[in-house]
Amino acid sequence: MAQEREQISFRDLQLEDFLHKDTKKHLAQGSGSELRQSKSVEAICSDMLSLGIFPVEDVPRVTIERTENETVIISKPYVFKSPYSETYVILGAANNVPKEEEVDETGINPQDIKLVMEQAKVCRSKAVKALKAHDSDIVSAILELID
Template sequence: MSAEQIPQGAEVSIFSKNEKKARAAIAKLNLKPVKGITRVTFKKKGNQIYAIENPDVYKSAAGTFIVFGEAKLEDFAQRLQQAQAQAQAQGINPVEGTHDQSSIQADFQAAANANAAKIQEEEDPNEVVDESGLKPEDIELIVEQTGASRAKAVKALRAHDSDLVNAIMELSS
């Protein structure tokens, strides 16, 4: 069936060949679909936020999630303008009804500072960690991805026999 033959307003998903293969592999892994999730967001370094609207979400028995959907870069300035326009249309004072861009950035900075303070509290500055046998780029990658200290990254890598994925998962939870 081609795209022209699909009735207007019908809820139909057309998957690429690679996506079909990935979905078939997931079916073999006995992952369970998670219903009711309408939006998934991911925060990257530099306060970039990626959002996936109406994703297909699957969960493993171990608690790992797999998300299918189109990730789009979230633009706070645009969202702010839309919220202000909507508030004005409803007769609400836009300053009281929404946050301005500087307060959103301040919230992000406060969260980052709290995270940095938490890391500093948990670390022992005099602790020396043996990094022998580990690749420095692996340690840097884990520190960058999780925001954990270098010592924690080394400990996680050692605990998981230099497995990057499991070390990152441990420090991210």
């Protein structure tokens, strides 16, 4: 005996009900590239609804671990879910974030770490490793990291 799938009515869903406030604002203002992007989001969201894929509300962030050292974070995503499976569609601007590895900071001045991070534009673990390699010599650590 085949199991009947639940039928979901999409007639009551309005596109405006789940568009983010900033997207609505750009659509109302009609400004340049932001308007094109907002209209694209609106079109995709509308297409998802017409395919019967419904929005998932209140998802503040989506995190995707791509590799051992890389994570993709999508803030304020548009998330849709298929009613018949655990399949999701996620729309939004992705930011690649390198993962921080744990490094022993014993014997290193926290202000030196911060200074090296700012000057060399590197993550905390790289700054600590460079400072340890150069016996807490800030200038040598920065020069190593920017070369």
